[in-house]
Amino acid sequence: MSIIVSGYHLTMTEASGAEESRTTERAGRAALDGDLSFLLARATARSMAEGNAALAPLGLRARSYAVLALATDAVPPTQREIAEYLRLDPSQVVATVDELEQAALVSRETAPADRRANVIVATDSGREVLRRARVLLDASERVLHAQLSDAERESLTRLLGKTAFDP
Amino acid sequence: MSIIVSGYHLTMTEASGAEESRTTERAGRAALDGDLSFLLARATARSMAEGNAALAPLGLRARSYAVLALATDAVPPTQREIAEYLRLDPSQVVATVDELEQAALVSRETAPADRRANVIVATDSGREVLRRARVLLDASERVLHAQLSDAERESLTRLLGKTAFDP
DNA sequence: TATTGTTATACTCTATAACTATA
DNA sequence: TATAGTTATAGAGTATAACAATA
Numbered sequence: 001m002s003i004i005v006s007g008y009h010l011t012m013t014e015a016s017g018a019e020e021s022r023t024t025e026r027a028g029r030a031a032l033d034g035d036l037s038f039l040l041a042r043a044t045a046r047s048m049a050e051g052n053a054a055l056a057p058l059g060l061r062a063r064s065y066a067v068l069a070l071a072t073d074a075v076p077p078t079q080r081e082i083a084e085y086l087r088l089d090p091s092q093v094v095a096t097v098d099e100l101e102q103a104a105l106v107s108r109e110t111a112p113a114d115r116r117a118n119v120i121v122a123t124d125s126g127r128e129v130l131r132r133a134r135v136l137l138d139a140s141e142r143v144l145h146a147q148l149s150d151a152e153r154e155s156l157t158r159l160l161g162k163t164a165f166d167p
Numbered sequence: 168m169s170i171i172v173s174g175y176h177l178t179m180t181e182a183s184g185a186e187e188s189r190t191t192e193r194a195g196r197a198a199l200d201g202d203l204s205f206l207l208a209r210a211t212a213r214s215m216a217e218g219n220a221a222l223a224p225l226g227l228r229a230r231s232y233a234v235l236a237l238a239t240d241a242v243p244p245t246q247r248e249i250a251e252y253l254r255l256d257p258s259q260v261v262a263t264v265d266e267l268e269q270a271a272l273v274s275r276e277t278a279p280a281d282r283r284a285n286v287i288v289a290t291d292s293g294r295e296v297l298r299r300a301r302v303l304l305d306a307s308e309r310v311l312h313a314q315l316s317d318a319e320r321e322s323l324t325r326l327l328g329k330t331a332f333d334p
Numbered sequence: 335t336a337t338t339g340t341t342a343t344a345c346t347c348t349a350t351a352a353c354t355a356t357a
Numbered sequence: 358t359a360t361a362g363t364t365a366t367a368g369a370g371t372a373t374a375a376c377a378a379t380a
Contacts, residue, residue, distance in 0.1 A: 115356060116355065
């Protein structure tokens with residue numbers, strides 16, 4: 001099952017900007033407005049749309065950004081570990097790493113301890129692109145979550161951190 | 168772009184139950200653990216997986232549940248309004264309403280004010296199924312968010328409510 | 335002329351199975 | 358015999374365009 005779920009299904013053209021009757025819609029259709037699952041899905045959809053739009057200038061999408069970020073880990077992950085962490089199918093990791101490798105942002109290195117496994121390591125160029133990606137994402141998130149104070153945003157992050165992973 | 172995004176992409180078989188090395192994974196791969204977008208995506212993926220599993224006995228999925236819920240609104244929505252609220256393509260609303268109508272949970276009624284539009288109204292049977300769905304989802308969410316206290320869960324819902332919609 | 339719902343279809347993403355190379 | 362990565366492909370979901378009915 002994929003975590004970086006809707007990244008490829010987003011209509012980028014409506015990622016930013018107001019839509020006509022948002023407030024009307026919201027006021028009129030309250031059946032789901034207190035539904036935690038629905039709010040999660042809706043907030044994620046917004047986040048994913050804005051995130052992909054923000055990353056587009058760098059040629060990244062949410063998924064490749066996530067893989068690139070993991071590849072900067074002090075103990076770089078194998079493809080299998082990436083698949084498990086992002087809940088992607090291993091074959092999808094192949095495709096994403098291919099893409100990043102062709103852009104010279106990561107490299108595959110045979111794991112010393114197990115020559116079947118590839119360890120994915122960010123290149124210097126990859127680290128630089130990641131830094132720029134984080135700047136773009138930070139700005140995007142500030143707009144996205146403009147209704148929240150800094151404290152609220154931190155609180156949201158903390159609460160999600162407690163519930164995003166299996167116990 | 169779809170809100171009820173990953174509902175159909177989830178591997179239901181691993182929706183519940185522990186996975187071997189979760190804690191190891193989490194401890195070892197911290198590059199994204201404070202990333203609000205990632206946490207949102209991951210929490211949503213868990214929520215969607217558990218939600219779909221919980222709704223399966225009723226023959227519902229996250230998307231049909233959402234449409235059914237909207238159809239109980241005091242001022243029932245048109246298909247176009249459902250599409251906008253859930254950010255679904257109108258043609259996907261057609262398919263979902265078809266499914267719900269065949270199960271006699273909603274009915275299409277020509278909108279009095281505009282005979283082009285269908286208003287989607289939940290049947291008595293639909294309202295009863297929705298009640299049962301909510302019971303199942305409540306139980307599912309309690310397990311899903313077991314790491315959160317009641318106050319924290321309410322807080323999470325409140326914060327998401329502020330950021331799930333465009334300003 | 336524009337919009338609602340509908341249909342058909344192209345497109346994209348996901349999941350499965352088979353293969354190789356290591357273990 | 359089991360596992361990491363790869364490939365090809367089947368399956369599922371999404372998006373687009375064209376249509377009839379109505380505004």
